[in-house]
Amino acid sequence: MTAAISVSGLTKKYGEIEAVRGIDFEVATGETFGFLGPNGAGKSTTIKILCTLANPTTGSARVAGHDVVKERDTVRRNIGLVFQDTTLDSYLTGEQNLRFHADLYGVPKSAFAPRLRQVLEMVGLWDRKDSVVGTYSGGMQRRLEIARGLLHAPRVLFLDEPTVGLDPQTRVSIWEYIHDLKQREDITIFLTTHYMDEAENCDRIAIIDHGKIVAIDTPHALKASIGKDRVQISTAEDPAAIRELRNRFGIDAEMHEGLVTFSVTSGEQFVPTLFAEMPSEVRIRSVSVSRPSLDDVFMSYTGKTIRDAEATIGDRNRTLATRFGRR
Amino acid sequence: MALLADQGNREKPLTDSIRGAANASAQGLRHDLRAASIVWRRELIRFKSDRLRAITALVQPVLFLFVLGTGLSGLASHGLPAGVDFKTFIYPGVLAMSVLFTAIFSAASIVWDREFGFLREMLVAPVHRWAIVVGKCLGGATVATFQGIIFLALAGVAHVPYNPVLLLTLIGELLLLSFTLTAFGVMMAARIKQIQAFMALTQMFVMPLFFLSGALFPLSGLPTWLTVLTRIDPLTYVVAPMRHAVFSHLTLSPAAMRELSPAITWGGWAVPVSLSVAIVAVMGAAMLGIAIAQFRKTE
Numbered sequence: 001m002t003a004a005i006s007v008s009g010l011t012k013k014y015g016e017i018e019a020v021r022g023i024d025f026e027v028a029t030g031e032t033f034g035f036l037g038p039n040g041a042g043k044s045t046t047i048k049i050l051c052t053l054a055n056p057t058t059g060s061a062r063v064a065g066h067d068v069v070k071e072r073d074t075v076r077r078n079i080g081l082v083f084q085d086t087t088l089d090s091y092l093t094g095e096q097n098l099r100f101h102a103d104l105y106g107v108p109k110s111a112f113a114p115r116l117r118q119v120l121e122m123v124g125l126w127d128r129k130d131s132v133v134g135t136y137s138g139g140m141q142r143r144l145e146i147a148r149g150l151l152h153a154p155r156v157l158f159l160d161e162p163t164v165g166l167d168p169q170t171r172v173s174i175w176e177y178i179h180d181l182k183q184r185e186d187i188t189i190f191l192t193t194h195y196m197d198e199a200e201n202c203d204r205i206a207i208i209d210h211g212k213i214v215a216i217d218t219p220h221a222l223k224a225s226i227g228k229d230r231v232q233i234s235t236a237e238d239p240a241a242i243r244e245l246r247n248r249f250g251i252d253a254e255m256h257e258g259l260v261t262f263s264v265t266s267g268e269q270f271v272p273t274l275f276a277e278m279p280s281e282v283r284i285r286s287v288s289v290s291r292p293s294l295d296d297v298f299m300s301y302t303g304k305t306i307r308d309a310e311a312t313i314g315d316r317n318r319t320l321a322t323r324f325g326r327r
Numbered sequence: 328m329a330l331l332a333d334q335g336n337r338e339k340p341l342t343d344s345i346r347g348a349a350n351a352s353a354q355g356l357r358h359d360l361r362a363a364s365i366v367w368r369r370e371l372i373r374f375k376s377d378r379l380r381a382i383t384a385l386v387q388p389v390l391f392l393f394v395l396g397t398g399l400s401g402l403a404s405h406g407l408p409a410g411v412d413f414k415t416f417i418y419p420g421v422l423a424m425s426v427l428f429t430a431i432f433s434a435a436s437i438v439w440d441r442e443f444g445f446l447r448e449m450l451v452a453p454v455h456r457w458a459i460v461v462g463k464c465l466g467g468a469t470v471a472t473f474q475g476i477i478f479l480a481l482a483g484v485a486h487v488p489y490n491p492v493l494l495l496t497l498i499g500e501l502l503l504l505s506f507t508l509t510a511f512g513v514m515m516a517a518r519i520k521q522i523q524a525f526m527a528l529t530q531m532f533v534m535p536l537f538f539l540s541g542a543l544f545p546l547s548g549l550p551t552w553l554t555v556l557t558r559i560d561p562l563t564y565v566v567a568p569m570r571h572a573v574f575s576h577l578t579l580s581p582a583a584m585r586e587l588s589p590a591i592t593w594g595g596w597a598v599p600v601s602l603s604v605a606i607v608a609v610m611g612a613a614m615l616g617i618a619i620a621q622f623r624k625t626e
Contacts, residue, residue, distance in 0.1 A: 076453035087444035103365035104452035108348040153342035
């Protein structure tokens with residue numbers, strides 16, 4: 001069985017800027033593959049190339065067994081796309097949007113009706129198929145886009161931030177549809193997300209930073225590779241706390257999400273020592289110890305939490321924020 | 328869980344048949360024609376659901392025909408042969424105007440589609456770009472012709488007879504005009520990404536096109552500068568045949584016919600109606616070609 005996606009030596013330059021600087025990876029058929037990275041790391045560019053929306057500068061990529069440049073139309077027929085921004089016609093009904101898609105992708109006319117029902121029932125929109133899409137809520141529109149992306153029975157489904165901007169309840173239900181989908185159809189899913197708890201749902205994860213892949217493995221293996229627990233403390237004197245941690249314990253701590261954050265091998269055993277030795281003027285208000293999460297994995301490879309990465313746009317802002325946090 | 332597995336078994340043949348059929352059939356011309364047809368149908372569905380647009384697009388031609396036509400009729404009657412109403416004279420030109428805005432605004436929907444993301448749905452599909460552009464131009468042409476037909480219903484008020492041959496001739500000419508105008512609009516929309524810029528630019532073109540086409544005055548006996556400008560205006564080559572069609576279905580003396588519906592002349596040579604129509608068709612085809620080429624580019 002050939003890989004669903006295989007990328008080798010891929011680069012993309014926009015003028016002087018090197019958005020992707022030579023990446024290689026493979027996604028096996030049937031895998032759910034998460035592609036993570038800070039803004040501007042080359043994530044969107046890579047997806048654009050895999051979806052045939054941009055040509056690589058050098059290197060090659062094959063999706064569903066076909067070259068994305070030489071066999072563009074074959075690749076397009078075998079992939080489903082759900083973008084961050086909606087690409088529905090809000091003046092048409094749900095069914096009309098899907099019929100439009102079926103005709104563009106050459107879905108056999110006899111298969112359209114049963115397939116329409118199947119995908120719409122799967123996302124719970126069958127009873128709303130005759131409503132104009134403009135009347136749908138944000139979550140319903142995203143569900144309709146997923147149904148549309150599946151209509152032509154693609155081998156690989158690309159989901160670019162499928163849950164961004166949705167309320168938590170809808171996010172959970174979108175993931176239920178994705179799991180349900182894996183049960184029903186032999187399909188490979190390639191997705192990006194900003195939510196680390198969602199990335200846990202992936203079979204494997206790749207982290208891209210500054211145009212290169214810095215880590216690629218299962219979520220379990222990635223967390224195990226970090227090895228350390230994450231400790232976050234809230235204090236009255238954060239700069240003093242960071243200074244004392246360095247002087248007394250040789251630990252490099254940083255500010256993340258407004259808390260003094262650092263990693264140690266066994267967090268629970270470290271806490272009593274911390275209280276015993278920390279000078280009283282630091283005044284620790286609260287402590288939390290957590291096992292390594294994907295957030296920690298992300299931070300250890302990219303130097304920032306995904307929320308930091310999301311909060312700042314552009315490299316200059318990001319540097320400023322990091323510098324500010326390290327003071 | 329057992330239920331899901333059961334469903335899985337039942338659904339596999341369906342996805343397999345879709346995959347197989349799509350890969351086998353999607354190469355050919357039939358697939359592209361199916362795609363062009365759905366793009367065309369979408370224009371019709373949207374036109375049907377937007378009745379307000381059909382009504383507002385009627386306002387301008389109705390104003391020209393009734394207000395300008397009636398207001399100037401006393402003054403214009405001195406120059407017109409007895410029994411010919413000024414409204415009859417300007418009717419073919421105003422009919423052309425009734426499709427002008429609708430055709431170009433249908434092309435503007437490409438700019439909207441780009442802004443709202445739907446254009447991407449079309450551009451990532453495994454179809455040739457020409458199918459999408461042709462579907463769009465035919466859609467705009469059909470919708471604009473419908474708009475023209477609504478205005479055609481008012482022919483009687485301008486003393487234009489409801490003769491079937493005349494009506495069919497006019498509808499054919501409207502269709503050609505609408506297609507060329509939509510192709511022009513789509514060609515512009517390929518380049519212009521903001522709706523405001525598109526509207527401003529088309530406004531800049533549309534009014535001069537209309538005024539220089541001889542829609543409101545005869546093409547003979549004009550000062551040289553105006554004669555030259557009218558001959559450059561593509562719309563002239565549609566308005567003249569339409570007026571020719573209308574006036575040849577009225578009972579007029581040959582002298583009056585010559586005066587009111589003179590042939591377009593190029594330095595003394597009278598351009599036949601068939602050539603005039605062919606010029607518009609060739610321009611439409613050329614702009615369609617440019618539009619397709621522009622939409623073909625990949626990043």
